[in-house]
Amino acid sequence: MASLSDSSFAAISEYFHRVSGIRLTASKRALVLSRLQRLALDQGIGDLDEFVRLLVKGQLPAGLQVSVVDKLTTNETYFFREPAHFEDLRRRIAERQGSEEFRIWSAASSSGEEAYSIAMVLADKLGSAAWRIHGTDLSTAVVESARQGLYSLERARNVPESYLKRFCLRGEGPYEGQLLIDRSLRERVEFQCANLMKELPALPMFDVIFLRNVLIYFENGPKADIVRRVIGRLKPEGVLYTGHAESLAGLNLPLVSRAPAVYQHA
Ligand SMILES: C[S@@+](CC[C@H](N)C(=O)[O-])C[C@H]1O[C@@H](n2cnc3c(N)ncnc32)[C@H](O)[C@@H]1O
Structure with missing residues (x-):
């Protein structure tokens, strides 16, 4: 089971805030972990802290940075809502x-x-x-x-x-x-x-x-x-x-x- 250190969670929160304006609160930590795990594994990176380090340093391919944002947004919606x-x-x-x-x-x-x-x-x-x-x-x-x-x-x-x-x-x-x-x-x-x-x-x-x-x-x-x-x-x-x-x-x-x-x- 992968883990995410406090400093990596702070770093990804900061990154996502910079890109989208949205703050990931501590309650989102498990969600961030589960959503990023697959993306990291697909890159052959088993260590999520390493994945976050590369991400915030801009050392991951641009397409992958887009995928991170896609994974972290909440897209729930339905027809004729409200x-x-x-x-x-x-x-x-x-x-x-x-x-x-x-x-x-x-x-x-x-x-x-x-x-x-x-x-x-x-x-x-x-x-x-x-x-x-x-x-x-x-x-x-x-x-x-x-x-x-x-x-x-x-x-x-x-x-x-x-x-x-x-x-x-x-x-x-x-x-x-x-x-x-x-x-x-x-x-x-x-x-x-x-x-x-x-x-x-x-x-x-x-x-x-x-x-x-x-x-x-x-x-x-x-x-x-x-x-x-x-x-x-x-x-x-x-x-x-x-x-x-x-x-x-x-x-x-x-x-x-x-x-x-x-x-x-x-
Ligand atoms: C919960 S959905 C709401 C969809 C629809 N408006 C509704 O009420 O059912 C929120 C959407 O806002 C988008 N979103 C979040 N931050 C955004 C930003 N900075 N600029 C544009 N869209 C953003 C997300 O990607 C997500 O699809």
């Missing part, structure tokens, strides 16, 4: 005026369930009108899987039956037990890597931004920086959704709360 936001979105679309392209950003999109849930609502409510969704995430692994739009059927239990019929293809043969998001939706959803802690890639202005269940990993300073950076891409009348378990209280942000976890520019 349904109140989808109700709010439906209502706003119904009240919307004008025919400009309607754009939504899933700003920590993980494996894509959030972005495709939004796409189903837009396809339902806006049909063939102009709309587009961008999904971004720090982890290259989840961005790649989001692009595929292929999920196990079990993960689709919150997808309304009518949406399953209209927007998902049930896998057959080798794809039995899986569903594929219909091409008409996939074509309107674009995924790319972006680190919310760093300068953002070129992105358009958005009507709605989903920034959910990612702020929870940050302390107040970086959390406020992320929100400021993200709302720089929000249109004047736009809406920001955060996770219901996340608080923006005390961050002194130029936002007003419209409902729980629903914000607009002040």
